[in-house]
Amino acid sequence: MGGQGRRDRVIGPAIELPADSPLRGLSDQPTLVVLLRSFGCTFCREAMSDVAALKQSIGDAGANVAFIHGASAAEAAPWFRKYGLDDVTAVSDPELSHYRAFGLGRTGVQALVDPKVWTRGAVCALSHGFGGQTPEMMRQLPGVFVVQRGRVLAEHRHSSPADRPDYLALIRSARLGVQ
Secondary structure (H helix, E strand, O other): OOOOOOEEEEOOOEOOOOOOOHHHHHOOOOEEEEEOOOOOOHHHHHHHHHHHHHHHHHHHOOOEEEEEEOOOHHHHHHHHHHOOOOOOEEEEOOOOHHHHHOOOOEOOHHHHHOHHHHHHHHHHHHHHOOOOOOHHHHHEOOEEEEEEOOEEEEEEEOOOOOOOOOHHHHHHHHHHHOO
């Protein structure tokens, strides 16, 4: 996994989570928060697979895992079960309020037609499959954040949906930043 993307940053601003966000209850430990586009997105399926493979190492590093998605809890449950992630925090956010709280924008049309994205998507689809997405979620940028006590400790802001963050490096950088 590489750290491709717009930027990886350590120690960011406080974020204003939605009042009913389950993330508010996870403030004692750093939490790796992965915001997905949709379960039809091959890159999101890859992200779930990557985090599932690292789940023990993430826990050993002292961090929780949480996923935010725009689907209903009923639609999401089979995907979390498939990837062995049914024991992590999964937040259904069809209003996309968490995406706005984290300042995630929308991908430009150019990124959607970029041959590099399509090529990586085709390779990724061989391992993880693909499915349909709504136009709104197809344009939604994903993101990965390490959060504790309402503060962003580290982040990876995707420059395209095809970015593949280094999850453990983000957690390590967050831990170094708070020492």
